Amino acid sequence: MTSSSLWQPFTLGRIELPHRLALAPMTRNRSNADGTPGEHVAAYYAQRASLGLVISEGTQPSADGQGYFNTPGIYTPEQIEAWRNVADAVHEKGGHLFIQLMHVGRISHPENTEHHRQSVAPSAISAEQEIYTAAGPKQTPAPRELSIEEIQEVIGEFRHAAAAAIAAGADGVEIHAANGYLLHQFLAPNANERTDEYGGSVQNRSRFVVEVARAVAEEIGADRTGIRISPAFPLGGLNEGDAAAVHAQYQHLVGELAPLNLVYLHVHHLGDDVLLRSLRDAWPTAVLVVRYGRDRDSIAADIDAGLADIAPLGRFALANPDVVERLRTDAPLNDLDPRTLYTGGANGYIDYPVLAQV
Template sequence: MINFNWLLMSKSTESPLFSPVRLGALDLANRVIMAPLTRNRAVAGQVPSPLAAEYYGQRAGAGLIVAEGTQISPLGQGYLDTPDIHSKEQVEGWRAVTEEVHRRGGKIVLQLWHVGRVSHTSVLPPGESPVAPSAIRAEGKTFTKNGFEDVSEPRALALDEIPALIEDYRIAARNAIDAGFDGVEVHAANGYLLDQFLRDGSNKRTDAYGGDIENRTRLLAEVVQAIADEIGAERTGVRLSPVTPVYGMHDSDPQPLFERAVERLNLIGGLAFVHVIEGATGGPRDNVAFDYAALRAKFDGAWIANNSYDKALSEKAIDSGYADAIAYGRPYIANPDLVRRLRENAPLADFDQATMYGGGAEGYIDYPALPN
């Protein structure tokens, strides 16, 4: 729970949501962030859909777009028809997206994703199983050619596999910049691989990457450092979800865990932002007690807050100094002109759940903007 009243220091007559802000190397026209949204529309070879340029271009009015989670390697995939960023064809496919967003005056970063144990053998290379810090099966389903199916049994990553994993992240970040992205967001949230390493419920390792908090935060710190060394810390952000209940994820004491994780990110120096999901994604913000203000105090850079923020709460978070920007996810599905709607206090359209995942143009690029 965040009490913005005691944080509030000033009040502007003009909404702070629409003021410019700098996140690392990124100068944003406003503080409305489009959060990453999985839409399962990649084509053969895990190349972004030809429709993706129009989809993201329509939403270029956001201060920053964080493009959908994109696998760093074939082993990082967990869902049907999600894009990758490790082949020449994939880089070229993403370049069409970044060029269109930039043509319309927007900024866009790519979310780098490895799902870890949240996967199914049918979406992985032949003979491969999902990988995880420990061989503990996730609770939940993933999206396959047969619809939603229970995730497969994972295997534990060997210690000697971890350097190659870090290298996959580094190469993916370089590929993202080569594709024209303004930066990257490292996905360390929502029960995926880096999040799995953080939590003692999913990480039972006894080597340098398991056990105490220092060891469990090691992989995240090493991945982000490798990316920062490759493309610049000022173009590197990180997403966390301290208490989001998903895929059976849990930790015995998340407050000190995530405070140390953020401290280690801060020690890298100059990161573009930390992006935090507060509570249950798309659900209650206070499902579990957690001191987000204390977490924010551990980081010197820009802070993006996320989850069920309406305009009034967003303004309080920014005016108080708690957040520098606010990320909106599902509202962007049916409202490509979300910034304008927020500015004009216009009603928001509802999205069609039936066209959320998979398919073509319907429910993807046909949601109308407000008339001029």
């Protein structure tokens, strides 16, 4: 039986949520080569609209923000129009859509982008990660270091993408500062060896993230702007140091972000509950927490402990379009088919059965 705390309504900025569940952002590689969401994307998100807060897959704010093949963008008129179909479909089913803005930085390969340019990053250091391309797995090449002027241009790209998301009918955006991508790369000493105002100290490494968040909040409103972090997550070859270094980095970062009054802080949590408690205590609005390996009986644990307000679901929601009903009624859950996560098409995307079909 899932905790009763999951079923309490919640006000998140401008929207009213019927419960404390949400859809976590998950890359699915179902978009077209021009960055427009593919033919099944609207159906996929509409199927999961009962989760209330639907956070989209990572969506690039510019051509240079793309890393994987067939991921969506939100910076051209065509992309805005295609995302409008998604937003309308989610709204028709009673849900609310936040588009996650994700610039991958060095986690990219030229073969996966239309322009085939070298990737960009805080420093010219390869992630040395394997990335899938149309020709099979390849190593991520060394990126080009962003100049200070180019950093300002990237901030402008996030601002433009946020405005584009709202123009497409989205209810808000989530800034992706986690999971090894560009904003997270600025926070990590082994990816950021800059000696200017964007590197070196904890304060300087935080600067880019804070400036992106401020620009987006100024553009669309803090009450429509969330942000995701993942302290100490080693994804993308990042190493943020020992626990003391991680605490210093993220307590400073969150302390700088808190006065912006963003609508939520989304923590992809690795297990340091002392750090999580300190971030929760410093944050003035909602906190979302997602952890790997949760079973259905522990989904509400962070809410019950006062560490979170909302519990986003990943794989449970991916394999169960009606996961809210299944959890509420203690019904069995579909198993995830990992072979179809990124294969394209409807299979393993919009064809998971709902209870009425079982």
